[in-house]
Amino acid sequence: MTRQERAAWLFTAPVLAIIALVFVLPTSLALALSVTDYSIYALADWSNLRFVGLGNFTELLSTPLFWRALGNTMLFAGIGVPMAIGTSLFTALLLDDVTVRWKPLWRVLLFAPYVTSVVATAVVWRILFNERFGLINRALGAIGIAPVDWLGDPHLSIPAILIFVTWKIFGYNMIVFTAALSAVPGELIEAARLDGAGRWGRFRHVTLPAIGPTLLLATVMSVAGFLQIFAEPYVMTQGGPAQSTTTVLYFMFDEGFKWWNLGQASAVAFILFLMILAVTLVQTRIGRRYEWL
Amino acid sequence: MAVRRLRPLLSTALVAAITALTIAPLLYMVVVSFMPRGESTTLPTPLWPSHWSGENYYELLVRRSIDGAWFDYRIVPALVNSLAIAAIATALGLLLTVPAGYAFAKLRFRGRARLLQILIGSLIVPGQVAMLPLFLIFKELGLVNSYAGVILPSLAGIFAILFVRQATLAIPDEMIDAARIDGAGEVRIFVSIVLPLLTPIVVTLALFLFLGSWNDFLWPLIVLADQHLYTLPVAIAAIGREHAADGELMMAAAVVTTMPVLLLFLALQRYYLTGLLGGSIKG
Numbered sequence: 001m002t003r004q005e006r007a008a009w010l011f012t013a014p015v016l017a018i019i020a021l022v023f024v025l026p027t028s029l030a031l032a033l034s035v036t037d038y039s040i041y042a043l044a045d046w047s048n049l050r051f052v053g054l055g056n057f058t059e060l061l062s063t064p065l066f067w068r069a070l071g072n073t074m075l076f077a078g079i080g081v082p083m084a085i086g087t088s089l090f091t092a093l094l095l096d097d098v099t100v101r102w103k104p105l106w107r108v109l110l111f112a113p114y115v116t117s118v119v120a121t122a123v124v125w126r127i128l129f130n131e132r133f134g135l136i137n138r139a140l141g142a143i144g145i146a147p148v149d150w151l152g153d154p155h156l157s158i159p160a161i162l163i164f165v166t167w168k169i170f171g172y173n174m175i176v177f178t179a180a181l182s183a184v185p186g187e188l189i190e191a192a193r194l195d196g197a198g199r200w201g202r203f204r205h206v207t208l209p210a211i212g213p214t215l216l217l218a219t220v221m222s223v224a225g226f227l228q229i230f231a232e233p234y235v236m237t238q239g240g241p242a243q244s245t246t247t248v249l250y251f252m253f254d255e256g257f258k259w260w261n262l263g264q265a266s267a268v269a270f271i272l273f274l275m276i277l278a279v280t281l282v283q284t285r286i287g288r289r290y291e292w293l
Numbered sequence: 294m295a296v297r298r299l300r301p302l303l304s305t306a307l308v309a310a311i312t313a314l315t316i317a318p319l320l321y322m323v324v325v326s327f328m329p330r331g332e333s334t335t336l337p338t339p340l341w342p343s344h345w346s347g348e349n350y351y352e353l354l355v356r357r358s359i360d361g362a363w364f365d366y367r368i369v370p371a372l373v374n375s376l377a378i379a380a381i382a383t384a385l386g387l388l389l390t391v392p393a394g395y396a397f398a399k400l401r402f403r404g405r406a407r408l409l410q411i412l413i414g415s416l417i418v419p420g421q422v423a424m425l426p427l428f429l430i431f432k433e434l435g436l437v438n439s440y441a442g443v444i445l446p447s448l449a450g451i452f453a454i455l456f457v458r459q460a461t462l463a464i465p466d467e468m469i470d471a472a473r474i475d476g477a478g479e480v481r482i483f484v485s486i487v488l489p490l491l492t493p494i495v496v497t498l499a500l501f502l503f504l505g506s507w508n509d510f511l512w513p514l515i516v517l518a519d520q521h522l523y524t525l526p527v528a529i530a531a532i533g534r535e536h537a538a539d540g541e542l543m544m545a546a547a548v549v550t551t552m553p554v555l556l557l558f559l560a561l562q563r564y565y566l567t568g569l570l571g572g573s574i575k576g
Contacts, residue, residue: 007479008402011392016408018389019449022427027418029426091311099301100308108562109312112319115558117508119526120550123533123543124322127333133540135321138338167315172569179570228419231510235530249421249511257515262425269422276419 030266038263056267066268068243069251075158076247077226084166084226085219088173093203095174096181107178111171118168122235125164126151129236151237154244161232161245169225173218180214181207216287223283224276248272319551326350326545333540349545367520368549371528375507376553378440378524382447382506383499390450391495394457395487399469400479409458412451420446421511428515442516443524447506453498460494461487497568500561507554525550 034056041048060066091110095103113121128135129150137147150160184207192202208215230249233239239246239254248268256265321340325333326349328342356365396402397409427446428437436442464487472482488495510526517523523531529546536542558565 002401003479004400005402007483008396008400008405010480011396011400011483012402012408015389015393015448015450015454018445019412019451021430022446023415023418023420023423023449023451026423026426026430029430030422033426033429091308094304094308094311097304099304101301101305106308106312107566108559109316111562111566112555112558113315115504115508115554116319116551117510117526117529117554119508119510119530119533120547121318123529124318124547126533126537127325127540127543128318128321130540133334133336133338135338135340167318171315175566175569182570224417224419228421231526231530235533238534252421252425253511253515256425257428262429266422266425269419269425273419273422277417280417 030269033263034266034270036263038261038266040260043260043262052263056264057271059264060267060271065243065246066251069246069248072158072244072246073227073229073248076162076229077223079158080162080165080226080229081219081222083162084170084222085173085215087166087170088218089177089215091170092174092177092181095178107175110174113168114171116168118231119235121168122164122232125167126236129160129164152241154242157237157241157244161229161236164236165226165229165232173222176214176218177211180211184210212290213287216283220280220283223279227272227276227279248275319555322544322547322551325541326548328541330541333544334538349541353542353545353549366532366546367523367528368525368546370521371523371525372549374440374522375525378443379503379506381440382444383502385444385448386450386453386502387495387499389448390453391457391488391491391498392483394454395461395483395491397454398458398461399464399466399487412454415451416455424512424515431516437516438519438522440522443509443513444506446512447502447509450502453502456498456501457491457494460491464490493564494568496561496564500557500565503557504554 035051035053036042037050037052037055039048094100095106095110100106127133131137131147131149131152134150136150140146140148148156150156188206188210189202192206197205228249229247230253233245233247233250234253237245239250249272252265252268252272255261255268324341327345327347328339328349329344329346330348330352332339332343353366353368356363356369358364397405423446431437431442431445436445468486469482472486477486507524508526509524510530513524513527514530517527520528520531529543529550532546533543
């Protein structure tokens, strides 16, 4: 072993060992756990553990609440990703305008919600969304809109939580897009302008292709993030009303740590993983087609 | 001409309005936390306290005797727990991931390319898959309900390693080779040549790690059963489920949880945002 190799192992071995212990080993065990009936009885005594094959998965498929959670999670991701990415892109484009003054100040303030605790700000927004006393309904009342029961109406609970999530996270991708936009060559946009391209034309044919790869990467990560929503419904709605905000991860948490059906919960974790994997693969393929990756 | 002069004003005003809307919930949180008890649930919804009152903070933070029994919301212990856990996780995280990131960028060793591929590939696996078995492993190891149980998983910083590696690639090889020819040892090269160059990246990463640990919720919720060990988010969620109607009290709790990291972010925002801006350009 060369001196360099010894140093390299000294530098990498500790963290690799921890990754193996807290990530690689449990992830492989999760697969093993998902084909057992590990429950509170096995927690007390390992001899109660039985192999059930794909039993957990077939049982899940006949559990209405699991389907509900799956549907809710799709809704969260399906509406949430365009909403969050759109807001980030919109604000980044506004900030990119040369005529805007004091940009660093706006950037810092718009980013601020991102660094706060989800739990604490979810508590704040639950109060803002309150039907009788909430600030949001007061503001809506000022322009003549009747009070809305944001978190109490099963049809509005997901949009309400998504408004909160968008507020919380859009600053991050706004900064990412700002960086990408600053790399778009100004001469190209100028050339398009001279060729008579309008504001939309310039965005569509110059800016968008230039930031395409960044946009795609941000979308892939956002989809993964939205599929993992948990803390928001846990704090704001406890999965309700009428289970309208129970997500896959919420279902997994209840199944695993409320009812201690760890075998069943591991199966849920695996389905979540496969969903994220599938979406990522599809998105990467789309990206390749447009030569963004 | 008039239009041209108005444009900066209009575009700046639009951005300012959006910023105001974004910051409003945080300002309202602070304002309500100083309202007298029950004022936020009067109509019309008050925008400003009738008088500034510290009673919510007193109620939340001070341990006191009610009918002879001691009572408090355990926010101060939670604050201490959160601070200790985030500080330890940040320090250990840096110690583990910065040298590793450097090694993956600049040191030649067998298996490097393969290991790097595995690390990048594993980013796709959501951490929640590992959580259930990890809980059982920690239970066997006696780590459930301990600081170590909360901190250990956060040290598996794959993202941090890749982040440091990306930044280290920009350091010219010649600098490191020159030091080697001068007879400097590998550890010495890392500490006295590479580390000073990486300072901005290390500060950015430290803030990332601290925020991540401070705001983490699902894993502490799983691994901590003892109320005395609760971190702030877990404690707030628990109080929130019991005292949902207590608007002013909950707002004070939210202020206690968000203000330390908001101030930390504001103090270090230059590093943090530049780190993000620079990192994203490279990909």
